[in-house]
Amino acid sequence: MPDVAGDTATSARALDWVGMERIALPLRLPTPDGAGMQVAASVDIGVDLARPEARGIHMSRLYLRLQDALAVEAMTPAGLRRTLQDCIDSQDGLSTQARLALRYDHLLRRDALASGHSGWKAYPVEIDARLGAERLSLTLAFSVDYSSTCPASAALSRQANADHFATEFASARPLSTGVVRDWIASEHGLAATPHAQRSRAMVSVVLRPSFDELPVTDLIDAVEAVLGTPVQTAVKRADEQAFARRNAENLMFAEDAARRVATVLAEDARIERYELSVTHFESLHAHDAVARVAGEGVN
Structure with missing residues (x-):
C-alpha cells in the first residue's frame, strides 16, 4: 500500500512537535494494594520531526504504543520514561524527543468530619511528561476546592x-x-454572619525525577490539610457543624490561602519548582479575589 508520509517534504524544515491531542484512553493508576485502578483519560502525544526533509512521522505507531502502555502498567515516572522512549524509538530516527500530557480525575475516598460516613471526591489532574537528550521532565498540576471565610x-x-x-x-x-x-x-x-464562599487552589509543580512514584495523593492531602476547609462529600448535621467550626478556625483572605499552600510546596523535597493560584469566588462581590505565587522547592 502507498505511504506518502515517506515522501520528501516540499518545504524542508524540522518541526518542534507533531502528534495527536485529546485521545480517549484508559489509564492505570497505582493503588496501595498493588492492583491498580483504571480511569478514563484524555491524552496528548507528540514527538519532534528532527529530519527536515521527512514529510511526516509514523503517527499510528504512537497511538498503538500508548494504547498498550497506559492501560497495562500503573503510571510511575519510570513507566512514563519507558513509554516516551518507546515513542521516540518507534519513529526510526525521525525524532529525538517526545511529550505526553495526561488529564484525568483523581478519585479519593474522603471521611466525613464527625458522622463516620465517607464519600468519593474527584480532583482534576494533568501530568506533562517530556523526554529529550535522556532527561525526563515531569510537571504535575491539580486543583483543590475549599471553603474560605473572610x-x-x-x-x-x-x-x-x-x-x-x-x-x-x-x-x-x-x-x-x-x-x-x-x-x-x-x-x-445572631445579628450578623460572615460571608464565605467556595474557593479553589490550582497547583502546578515541576517534580524532581529522582523519586519512584508520582505524589499525586500526597500533595492533594498536604494542600487540603494546610487549608483546613476542603469541601466535603457525605454530610450529616454533625459534619456540617464540624465544618462550620473549621471555617471559624481558618479565617482567610486569598493572600492567606496562597501563603499557606506555598509553604507546604516549598518544603517538599520532591518539588523542584512550583506555581500556584488561589481564587475565592466571592459571595459579597460580583468579582473574584485571586492570589498567585511561584517559587522553588527545598534543596
Whole structure:
C-alpha cells in the first residue's frame, strides 16, 4: 500500500512537535494494594520531526504504543520514561524527543468530619511528561476546592453581634450563664454572619525525577490539610457543624490561602519548582479575589 508520509517534504524544515491531542484512553493508576485502578483519560502525544526533509512521522505507531502502555502498567515516572522512549524509538530516527500530557480525575475516598460516613471526591489532574537528550521532565498540576471565610467579614459580624447583645441586655435584669446561652442559641442571638464562599487552589509543580512514584495523593492531602476547609462529600448535621467550626478556625483572605499552600510546596523535597493560584469566588462581590505565587522547592 502507498505511504506518502515517506515522501520528501516540499518545504524542508524540522518541526518542534507533531502528534495527536485529546485521545480517549484508559489509564492505570497505582493503588496501595498493588492492583491498580483504571480511569478514563484524555491524552496528548507528540514527538519532534528532527529530519527536515521527512514529510511526516509514523503517527499510528504512537497511538498503538500508548494504547498498550497506559492501560497495562500503573503510571510511575519510570513507566512514563519507558513509554516516551518507546515513542521516540518507534519513529526510526525521525525524532529525538517526545511529550505526553495526561488529564484525568483523581478519585479519593474522603471521611466525613464527625458522622463516620465517607464519600468519593474527584480532583482534576494533568501530568506533562517530556523526554529529550535522556532527561525526563515531569510537571504535575491539580486543583483543590475549599471553603474560605473572610476575616474582615468575621470581625464585622462579631462587632455586630456584640452590639446586638449590648442592646438586648441594656436593662439591669439579672444575667446568668444559662440566660446568655439560651439567648445566643435563639434566633435573636445572631445579628450578623460572615460571608464565605467556595474557593479553589490550582497547583502546578515541576517534580524532581529522582523519586519512584508520582505524589499525586500526597500533595492533594498536604494542600487540603494546610487549608483546613476542603469541601466535603457525605454530610450529616454533625459534619456540617464540624465544618462550620473549621471555617471559624481558618479565617482567610486569598493572600492567606496562597501563603499557606506555598509553604507546604516549598518544603517538599520532591518539588523542584512550583506555581500556584488561589481564587475565592466571592459571595459579597460580583468579582473574584485571586492570589498567585511561584517559587522553588527545598534543596
